[in-house]
Amino acid sequence: xxxxxxxxxxxxxxxxxxxxxxxxxxxxxxxxxxxxxxxxxxxxxxxxxxxxxxxxxxxxxxxxxxxxxxxxxxxxxxxxxxxxxxxxxxxxxxxxxxxxxxxxxxxxxxxxxxxxxxxxxxxxxxxxxxxxxxxxxxxxxxxxxxxxxxxxxxxxxxxxxxxxxxxxxxxxxxxxxxxxxxxxxxxxxxxxxxxxxxxxxxxxxxxxxxxxxxxxxxxxxxxxxxxxxxxxxxxxxxxxxxxxxxxxxxxxxxxxxxxxxxxxxxxxxxxxxxxxxxxxxxxxxxxxxxxxxxxxxxxxxxxxxxxxxxxxxxxxxxxxxxxxxxxxxxxxxxxxxxxxxxxxxxxxxxxxxxxxxxxxxxxxxxxxxxxxxxxxxxxxxxxxxxxxxxxxxxxxxxxxxxxxxxxxxxxxxxxxxxxxxxxxxxxxxxxxxxxxxxxxxxxxxxxxxxxxxxxxxxxxxxxxxxxxxxxxxxxxxxxxxxxxxxxxxxxxxxxxxxxxxxxxxxxxxxxxxx
Amino acid sequence: xxxxxxxxxxxxxxxxxxxxxxxxxxxxxxxxxxxxxxxxxxxxxxxxxxxxxxxxxxxxxxxxxxxxxxxxxxxxxxxxxxxxxxxxxxxxxxxxxxxxxxxxxxxxxxxxxxxxxxxxxxxxxxxxxxxxxxxxxxxxxxxxxxxxxxxxxxxxxxxxxxxxxxxxxxxxxxxxxxxxxxxxxxxxxxxxxxxxxxxxxxxxxxxxxxxxxxxxxxxxxxxxxxxxxxxxxxxxxxxxxxxxxxxxxxxxxxxxxxxxxxxxxxxxxxxxxxxxxxxxxxxxxxxxxxxxxxxxxxxxxxxxxxxxxxxxxxxxxxxxxxxxxxxxxxxxxxxxxxxxxxxxxxxxxxxxxxxxxxxxxxxxxxxxxxxxxxxxxxxxxxxxxxx
Numbered sequence: 003x004x005x006x007x008x009x010x011x012x013x014x015x016x017x018x019x020x021x022x023x024x025x026x027x028x029x030x031x032x033x034x035x036x037x038x039x040x041x042x043x044x045x046x047x048x049x050x051x052x053x054x055x056x057x058x059x060x061x062x063x064x065x066x067x068x069x070x071x072x073x074x075x076x077x078x079x080x081x082x083x084x085x086x087x088x089x090x091x092x093x094x095x096x097x098x099x100x101x102x103x104x105x106x107x108x109x110x111x112x113x114x115x116x117x118x119x120x121x122x123x124x125x126x127x128x129x130x131x132x133x134x135x136x137x138x139x140x141x142x143x144x145x146x147x148x149x150x151x152x153x154x155x156x157x158x159x160x161x162x163x164x165x166x167x168x169x170x171x172x173x174x175x176x177x178x179x180x181x182x183x184x185x186x187x188x189x190x191x192x193x194x195x196x197x198x199x200x201x202x203x204x205x206x207x208x209x210x211x212x213x214x215x216x217x218x219x220x221x222x223x224x225x226x227x228x229x230x231x232x233x234x235x236x237x238x239x240x241x242x243x244x245x246x247x248x249x250x251x252x253x254x255x256x257x258x259x260x261x262x263x264x265x266x267x268x269x270x271x272x273x274x275x276x277x278x279x280x281x282x283x284x285x286x287x288x289x290x291x292x293x294x295x296x297x298x299x300x301x302x303x304x305x306x307x308x309x310x311x312x313x314x315x316x317x318x319x320x321x322x323x324x325x326x327x328x329x330x331x332x333x334x335x336x337x338x339x340x341x342x343x344x345x346x347x348x349x350x351x352x353x354x355x356x357x358x359x360x361x362x363x364x365x366x367x368x369x370x371x372x373x374x375x376x377x378x379x380x381x382x383x384x385x386x387x388x389x390x391x392x393x394x395x396x397x398x399x400x401x402x403x404x405x406x407x408x409x410x411x412x413x414x415x416x417x418x419x420x421x422x423x424x425x426x427x428x429x430x431x432x433x434x435x436x437x438x439x440x441x442x443x444x445x446x447x448x449x450x451x452x453x454x455x456x457x458x459x460x461x462x463x464x465x466x467x468x469x470x471x472x473x474x475x476x477x478x479x480x481x482x483x484x485x486x487x488x489x490x491x492x493x494x495x496x497x498x499x500x501x502x503x504x505x506x507x508x509x510x511x512x513x514x515x516x
Numbered sequence: 517x518x519x520x521x522x523x524x525x526x527x528x529x530x531x532x533x534x535x536x537x538x539x540x541x542x543x544x545x546x547x548x549x550x551x552x553x554x555x556x557x558x559x560x561x562x563x564x565x566x567x568x569x570x571x572x573x574x575x576x577x578x579x580x581x582x583x584x585x586x587x588x589x590x591x592x593x594x595x596x597x598x599x600x601x602x603x604x605x606x607x608x609x610x611x612x613x614x615x616x617x618x619x620x621x622x623x624x625x626x627x628x629x630x631x632x633x634x635x636x637x638x639x640x641x642x643x644x645x646x647x648x649x650x651x652x653x654x655x656x657x658x659x660x661x662x663x664x665x666x667x668x669x670x671x672x673x674x675x676x677x678x679x680x681x682x683x684x685x686x687x688x689x690x691x692x693x694x695x696x697x698x699x700x701x702x703x704x705x706x707x708x709x710x711x712x713x714x715x716x717x718x719x720x721x722x723x724x725x726x727x728x729x730x731x732x733x734x735x736x737x738x739x740x741x742x743x744x745x746x747x748x749x750x751x752x753x754x755x756x757x758x759x760x761x762x763x764x765x766x767x768x769x770x771x772x773x774x775x776x777x778x779x780x781x782x783x784x785x786x787x788x789x790x791x792x793x794x795x796x797x798x799x800x801x802x803x804x805x806x807x808x809x810x811x812x813x814x815x816x817x818x819x820x821x822x823x824x825x826x827x828x829x830x831x832x833x834x835x836x837x838x839x840x841x842x843x844x845x846x847x848x849x850x851x852x853x854x855x856x857x858x859x860x861x862x863x864x865x866x867x868x869x870x871x872x873x874x875x876x877x878x879x880x881x882x883x884x885x886x887x888x889x890x891x892x893x894x895x896x897x898x899x900x901x902x903x
Binding site for chain 1: 735736737738739741742744745748749751752753754755756757758759
């Protein structure tokens with residue numbers, strides 16, 4: 003390296019960043035153990051791993067949010083110490099968080115300027131900031147209006163603001179933490195174009211994702227972490243999905259699932275022109291008409307926040323409808339309470355399982371009877387039948403393979419995957435006629451996701467009518483018999499599995515009807 | 517493994533002894549205060565111990581003092597477990613006492629056992645109403661229960677002052693110029709039976725039995741299950757089909773009921789009439805607040821609240837003796853009580869932290885056992901070959 007190369011933003015490139023022998027412990031957990039990782043100018047280095055494998059710990063160390071106990075970080079061959087994000091930003095390291103760090107009620111320029119000293123002391127210099135934003139937008143092809151308010155922007159545009167924010171601060175290396183999780187397939191394509199341009203310009207990118215096909219498409223090298231240890235770094239060329247999945251999980255993952263013909267003669271759950279309001283009082287669902295048949299999985303696709311949550315809550319009686327009818331097994335059940343619906347054999351796997359699905363300070367056994375504690379055989383005349391409850395939970399722990407020290411363990415001490423197994427066990431063991439599964443695998447690792455999928459397909463074969471709400475298109479496509487797409491609270495269309503492609507769904511998800 | 521088990525036993529023992537150490541530490545600071553005031557701390561604490569446990573009478577007084585603390589503490593166990601903060605024990609106790617007293621005054625000829633039973637029930641119901649009102653306000657109108665229960669205390673005190681000075685005033689006092697605001701003495705037939713020839717009355721036994729009842733209520737009944745579920749996580753409870761509002765009302769209502777019962781027992785077991793100095797404390801002795809401390813000290817467990825109430829009863833009774841013997845200002849007693857509370861609550865926080873740490877370690881060990889031996893070694897070599 004004889005002379006310093008410059009990026010289009012005018013900052014020097016980072017030709018190589020190395021993390022050597024990084025070890026980080028948390029009380030009782032080794033999050034990173036002697037991890038080696040490096041990224042170079044002009045490449046996308048993908049970081050893969052299941053939840054809890056240590057990816058985010060490693061990246062938080064790089065960004066200065068955690069301090070490693072052992073190991074060193076070298077930037078262009080020189081050892082550096084990063085004590086806080088201020089240090090990492092000074093070194094040219096930027097991070098795009100999975101959940102955007104933007105203030106909704108401020109403009110793009112105000113968000114970019116946030117936390118930076120003004121060139122005019124106590125007065126703002128937003129005009130200068132805006133100018134610079136437009137410059138950067140020009141160079142990188144990231145169209146944004148500096149005067150626009152964040153709340154006015156679509157998710158993809160907000161992400162561009164995050165990137166501009168990092169570039170504005172002189173980032174030469176960007177950590178992208180699951181950047182595609184919130185995007186439609188079309189937005190992902192656009193995002194990849196931006197990424198390619200950035201590496202052409204000499205940036206170094208670290209790409210964290212669960213989605214193996216994206217990793218294969220965009221990255222040059224892949225590193226896989228498992229249980230806090232680096233399993234290996236391989237060139238992407240020649241890597242296959244199954245090879246990567248195997249490295250992540252540590253065993254072969256069976257992606258193939260057999261689907262059997264089922265009896266779908268009965269329209270078990272019917273929604274007729276259902277409308278409802280969001281928590282803010284704005285229309286969240288408008289004239290939704292759907293039916294879910296026995297023995298089928300109806301997938302609900304859509305970008306987050308297009309009425310999925312309200313749909314689930316309306317069906318389960320948690321949210322009042324402002325219009326329309328809900329018919330369960332031939333009877334009008336509009337306006338019934340969650341309890342009454344539950345007694346009509348409706349089960350619900352809520353989206354936010356930690357908040358809505360279980361009680362952290364209750365034992366595993368107590369959580370397993372959350373719905374049916376007041377029914378026989380779990381209680382009689384108001385007295386709990388502890389023996390039955392204990393036997394019941396012992397049975398479910400075994401048959402649903404919940405990893406827990408005992409049934410007396412507090413639920414909060416279980417891992418995310420095991421908590422979802424707990425919720426599944428509770429909702430499915432009732433042998434429901436109708437099942438609402440909202441984001442049932444969000445945040446779960448491959449192994450746990452696979453397990454949930456198998457259980458859902460098993461329910462399908464047993465004749466359960468399942469409404470599967472998911473933002474993961476792959477999941478929707480893999481499991482559903484039919485797919486309905488929600489956009490701004492309206493059903494844009496219902497496709498049969500055989501005619502659904504990511505492209506068709508993507509257009510519908512963006513509100514485009516041919 | 518054996519050593520690990522040993523250390524486990526040691527740390528469990530530590531946990532159990534922690535509150536004792538906390539009390540000792542508080543007393544040590546109290547000793548410093550006493551020395552500064554020119555009193556001999558050994559003499560002072562000797563007086564405290566003697567006052568609380570020195571004789572059958574002293575011990576009986578301690579238990580009598582502990583009884584309302586325990587009853588109110590039981591109510592607190594219910595409401596706090598339901599995540600409802602009941603600061604209205606004082607008012608609920610007063611209302612329970614007023615209603616039971618009114619009943620006793622109205623029917624002086626009734627048989628003792630019948631009256632005692634009914635008075636307890638009426639006291640229980642009176643407290644339930646006084647707790648249920650803020651409960652309903654919270655559940656259905658979102659009124660903060662801390663504020664409303666405090667307000668209800670103020671209303672109860674004024675109601676007591678009004679009734680004792682007017683409608684319920686002792687006829688003897690009504691004719692006098694001084695007009696001391698108090699009721700007539702209840703019929704002797706209504707006095708709660710003494711357990712032994714001291715001031716110890718049946719109320720203490722009732723309270724201990726009720727502690728077991730509350731334990732069963734919280735952990736063996738569907739109602740207790742629901743109250744605890746709502747207390748821990750309203751969202752999950754609502755999603756599971758539990759009527760959250762109803763449980764909030766019930767938690768505060770039951771909590772008030774126990775305080776009301778404490779009031780009835782205080783009148784029928786100790787005072788045998790109601791008299792007011794204008795303040796709530798004049799009647800309750802601050803049991804409505806000290807009961808909260810006792811319940812927290814008992815880790816919001818009904819059975820844990822029994823020894824906790826006993827300890828605070830002992831402190832209250834012993835402190836009187838201490839003050840008489842070493843002639844220190846009564847503020848010292850208040851300070852001593854405060855110190856004990858601070859130390860005990862702090863030790864509880866410390867204990868919880870240790871427990872959390874132990875738990876995560878236990879979970880981690882379990883996970884480690886499940887893991888396959890880490891394949892790091894050979895793959896590092898592999899990695900070098902690749903990059």
